[in-house]
Amino acid sequence: MSIVALRRVSLIGSRGDKEAVLTALQTLGVLHLIALGAGGEPDSDTPSPGAPHKALLYLLGCPVKRHQVPDDAGFDRQTIVHQALENQRLSRDVEDSIEFVRRRLDDLKPWGDFEFPPLTELADHRLWFYEVPNYKRRQLAAVTLPWQEVHRDNRNSYIAVIARDEPPADAMPVPRTHTGSVPRPALRAELQSLNVRLDELAAEREALTRWIHRLHRDLARAEDAASLAQAQRITWDDDAVFAVQGWAPATVLPDIRALAEREGAVLLDEPVTPEAEPPTLLANDERTAGGEEVVRFYQMPGYRSWDPSRVIFFSFAVFFAMILADAGYALGLAAVLLLTAPRLARSRSGRRLRNMGFALVACSLAYGVASGSYFGWAPPPQSWLGRLKLFDVNDFGQMMQLSVAVGLAHLIIANAIVAWQHRRHSAALAPLGWIVALIAATLIYFEVPGGGLALALGLAAVAVFSDTRPIRRPLDLLWRAGGGLYGLTRSTKAFGDVLSYLRLFALGLATASLAVTFNRLAVEAATAVPEFGVLLFVLILVAGHALNFVLAVVSGVVHGLRLNVIEFYxxxxxxxxxxxxxxxxxxxxxxxx
Structure with a gap:
C-alpha cells in the first residue's frame, strides 16, 4: 500500500533518431509524458477510430464466436467493419419490426382472424371497430348504427359497426379502434419471415466473429500510431536535437538508462521538486488491490498524500457485512461470486474485484454467524450455531453503540494516518487533536471523568495547529488564528460524520426485519391455504428473500462505498x-x- 516514488526523466537525442527513441519508449511503457512542445498536454485517453471500435464491440458481444483467423492476406478491414455495422443496423431494424408485428398480433387477437371484403360486396360500406369497456356496454342500446359484438372478455366488449363513412365521435361510447388493413394470417406470415431473416443475420454476425483478432490488432495499432503521433507533437525540437520528458518510477531507471544507451540518447534524471505536480502511481498487493479500483474510480490521492486502498478494502468489507447482516445471504453471495469468478479472472481489474468479493463474503459470513441470522431464521440458543451468536441486531442500544464505535474507529484511523504522514511537522498535532477530541466525546457520553478536559485539549490542538504557516509578520498571526477557527468549524462535521455510521445499524436492521417478515408471511400463507400450502410457502420464501438479497447487496455497495469515499476521504x-x-x-x- 504505497504511492510509487517518481523521477523526472529527460531523454535528449538526435532529431533524426526521434521516432526510433519514442517507439522504444512506447514499447518499454514506463513513462508518463510531460508536454514540452506546442502540442499541449498529452491526451488522457487516446481516441480510438469510431467505426472499427463499434464493429469490434458488436462482434465481441456475439454469444457464439468462430475460430479466429490470425493472418489472412485477403483481410480487408474496411469491408469487415462495414459488414459488421450493416449487420448491426439490419438486426436492430428486424428486431423492431418483429416487436411491432407481435404487438399488432396481440392487438388484433380479440377480433379473430378476418379479412376485409371488397367494398362492392358491402355496397361501399366499411367496418369500424370499437373496444367498449363493459361498464359502458349499456350505452350501446342508444346506438342507431348497425353493430355486432365480435368478442367479449372480462374488461371490454369488441364491437364492429357497418357504415359508409366513419361514425361521428359521439355516435359510440368510445373513440374508434384502429386495427389496420393487414389481417392476422398475413401478420403471422410476416413474423415468420422476419424471424428467419433475424436468424440469417445472426449467422452472418457469427461468421464475422472470425475476424475479431484481426480487428482487435488493427485497432490497437491505430491507437498506438495515434499515441505515437501525439508524443511526437509534445516533444521539444531543435534543428539538430530533440528532447522528451516524463515521469517514471524510480525502480525502472535502469531500464530507461539501457534504452538511452542503446538509442544513443542522453539521459537526465531529476528528483521531484517541491513545486512539481507529478501524477500518482499506486502499488498494492494484488490480493487487496480491489480497494485501489475503488480509489481510481472515485478520487486519486495526490502524489504527496497517501494510498487509502488497503484501508478501504477492509473497511468496505466490514460495512458491507454489517448491512447484509445474514449468514444465509452471505452464502448466496458466495454462490454468485463462484459463478462469475471465471469471467472476472480474464482481466487484472476483474481479478482484483473478485478478491474483494471473497473478502465481502468472508466478512459477511462471519458477521452473519455472530448475529445469529440464517435467511432470517435464528438457530436454537442451545445449538452450536446458537452458541456462536454474539449480539442481536434487534437490540437497538447495542447495535447503535456498535455502529458509532465502528464510525469512530474509521475516522480515528484516517486522522492517525494523516498525523503519521506529517510526523516530522507540527501539522501532525491537528489530526492528533481530532483523535483526542473524538475519544473525549465518547468518554463524555459514557460519563467518564476527565472527558471534558480531554475534549478541551484536543480542540485546542486543532485550533493552534490547523494552520502552520510561518509567522513573519503580524498579518501571518491573524491568518493562523483564522485558520484555527476555521478548523474548529469541523466539530459539527465530526459529530455528523460519526452519526452517519448509524446507517450501518439501520440498513442491517432493515435486512434482518424483511427476512423475518418474509418467513412469517410464508408460514401464514401455508397455514391459511392448506391445499397449496407448500407451493405458497416456497414461492414467498424464494421471491421474498431474492428481493431482500438484492436490496441488501445494493445497499451494502452504495452505502459501504459512501462511508469510505465521503466521510473517510x-x-x-x-x-x-x-x-x-x-x-x-x-x-x-x-x-x-
Missing amino acids: NWGISEEGYPFKPFVKTETGQWSN
Whole structure:
C-alpha cells in the first residue's frame, strides 16, 4: 500500500533518431509524458477510430464466436467493419419490426382472424371497430348504427359497426379502434419471415466473429500510431536535437538508462521538486488491490498524500457485512461470486474485484454467524450455531453503540494516518487533536471523568495547529488564528460524520426485519391455504428473500462505498491528484475467447 516514488526523466537525442527513441519508449511503457512542445498536454485517453471500435464491440458481444483467423492476406478491414455495422443496423431494424408485428398480433387477437371484403360486396360500406369497456356496454342500446359484438372478455366488449363513412365521435361510447388493413394470417406470415431473416443475420454476425483478432490488432495499432503521433507533437525540437520528458518510477531507471544507451540518447534524471505536480502511481498487493479500483474510480490521492486502498478494502468489507447482516445471504453471495469468478479472472481489474468479493463474503459470513441470522431464521440458543451468536441486531442500544464505535474507529484511523504522514511537522498535532477530541466525546457520553478536559485539549490542538504557516509578520498571526477557527468549524462535521455510521445499524436492521417478515408471511400463507400450502410457502420464501438479497447487496455497495469515499476521504485525503498514464503500446497478442 504505497504511492510509487517518481523521477523526472529527460531523454535528449538526435532529431533524426526521434521516432526510433519514442517507439522504444512506447514499447518499454514506463513513462508518463510531460508536454514540452506546442502540442499541449498529452491526451488522457487516446481516441480510438469510431467505426472499427463499434464493429469490434458488436462482434465481441456475439454469444457464439468462430475460430479466429490470425493472418489472412485477403483481410480487408474496411469491408469487415462495414459488414459488421450493416449487420448491426439490419438486426436492430428486424428486431423492431418483429416487436411491432407481435404487438399488432396481440392487438388484433380479440377480433379473430378476418379479412376485409371488397367494398362492392358491402355496397361501399366499411367496418369500424370499437373496444367498449363493459361498464359502458349499456350505452350501446342508444346506438342507431348497425353493430355486432365480435368478442367479449372480462374488461371490454369488441364491437364492429357497418357504415359508409366513419361514425361521428359521439355516435359510440368510445373513440374508434384502429386495427389496420393487414389481417392476422398475413401478420403471422410476416413474423415468420422476419424471424428467419433475424436468424440469417445472426449467422452472418457469427461468421464475422472470425475476424475479431484481426480487428482487435488493427485497432490497437491505430491507437498506438495515434499515441505515437501525439508524443511526437509534445516533444521539444531543435534543428539538430530533440528532447522528451516524463515521469517514471524510480525502480525502472535502469531500464530507461539501457534504452538511452542503446538509442544513443542522453539521459537526465531529476528528483521531484517541491513545486512539481507529478501524477500518482499506486502499488498494492494484488490480493487487496480491489480497494485501489475503488480509489481510481472515485478520487486519486495526490502524489504527496497517501494510498487509502488497503484501508478501504477492509473497511468496505466490514460495512458491507454489517448491512447484509445474514449468514444465509452471505452464502448466496458466495454462490454468485463462484459463478462469475471465471469471467472476472480474464482481466487484472476483474481479478482484483473478485478478491474483494471473497473478502465481502468472508466478512459477511462471519458477521452473519455472530448475529445469529440464517435467511432470517435464528438457530436454537442451545445449538452450536446458537452458541456462536454474539449480539442481536434487534437490540437497538447495542447495535447503535456498535455502529458509532465502528464510525469512530474509521475516522480515528484516517486522522492517525494523516498525523503519521506529517510526523516530522507540527501539522501532525491537528489530526492528533481530532483523535483526542473524538475519544473525549465518547468518554463524555459514557460519563467518564476527565472527558471534558480531554475534549478541551484536543480542540485546542486543532485550533493552534490547523494552520502552520510561518509567522513573519503580524498579518501571518491573524491568518493562523483564522485558520484555527476555521478548523474548529469541523466539530459539527465530526459529530455528523460519526452519526452517519448509524446507517450501518439501520440498513442491517432493515435486512434482518424483511427476512423475518418474509418467513412469517410464508408460514401464514401455508397455514391459511392448506391445499397449496407448500407451493405458497416456497414461492414467498424464494421471491421474498431474492428481493431482500438484492436490496441488501445494493445497499451494502452504495452505502459501504459512501462511508469510505465521503466521510473517510474528508478526514484522510486532502489533496487530489491525477493518475499515472504510461506511454505504452496497446497492441496485444492473439485474442482469445
